[in-house]
Amino acid sequence: MTTDTMRIGIAGINGRVGRLLREEVTAAGAILAGGTSRDPQGDGALFPTLDALAPSCDVVIDFTHAATIRAHAAALAKAGVAWVLGTTGLSEADQAIVADAARAIPVVQAANYSPGVTLVTRLARQMAEILPASAYDAEILEMHHRQKVDAPSGTALAIGQAVADGRGIDLSSHMDSGRTGHTGPRRADAIGFAVLRGGQIVGEHTLTFTSAGEQIALTHRAFDRRVFASGAVRAALWLRGRPPGLYDMEDVLGLR
């Protein structure tokens, strides 16, 4: 299969990212197989659910909502269609469904498809390996637009996971999110999360390591959602011919 014969479907084609994916698929020279919309309004290229669209695709790019995970995993596994998953806010059970689907089909999953965040996450892991948790407090601040429905963002959680991996600890038992009231002093090995929402901020993430004597800050700012859409299309093209498995953007960018 060549790029110009590759059929790409878009789940959530009328969403903020979905609308840009439509343009990026065409710009890449692939075939736009159609998209899902809960209100297709007689448009023949739009389908109310993914099971109707999947059989006419080689890969589906999915930026929708965590509520769709079970149905989308089942539709794609049944049709044998690859999955580029960008949806965030997944529960542990949702994540298990994705891992299960990846035994049958190739899946790229990333909380953030920008090359910059892929690098920041990698650096976060490396910094956490070097900077002792007893001396350097790790905190993550994320800012997004007022429409965002999940918090902390998938990217903030991925950066937190990278810090936890670098320190060799478990994220869920070290996560300190939503501080309020009499919190007591900061736990030395905590990984803190702070969330801001407002206006039309596309997505900003800052990881800080703060000691008694200094602070190191790693910031990523997305200026345009197109950076996510173009990264996801790159992942879709990369998936061509891959065996089943769960991949991420480090795989796509050849960083492993």
Ligand SMILES: NC(=O)C1=CN([C@@H]2O[C@H](COP(=O)(O)OP(=O)(O)OC[C@H]3O[C@@H](n4cnc5c(N)ncnc54)[C@H](OP(=O)(O)O)[C@@H]3O)[C@@H](O)[C@H]2O)C=CC1
């Ligand atoms: N990994 C990454 O790089 C990025 C991930 N994201 C994530 O992608 C997701 C979408 O973001 P965004 O485009 O801003 O969101 P939008 O709300 O603009 O779009 C979401 C789309 O999903 C569809 N949708 C929502 N709920 C359901 C449902 N219950 N069943 C079926 N379809 C549904 C909507 O379809 P309809 O048109 O029918 O209403 C809509 O088109 C979020 O989880 C976000 O966090 C966002 C940016 C980058």
Ligand SMILES: O=C(O)C1=N[C@H](C(=O)O)C[C@H](O)C1
């Ligand atoms: O909902 C968004 O907009 C974004 N979601 C992703 C996340 O939760 O990390 C990626 C990006 O920050 C934009």
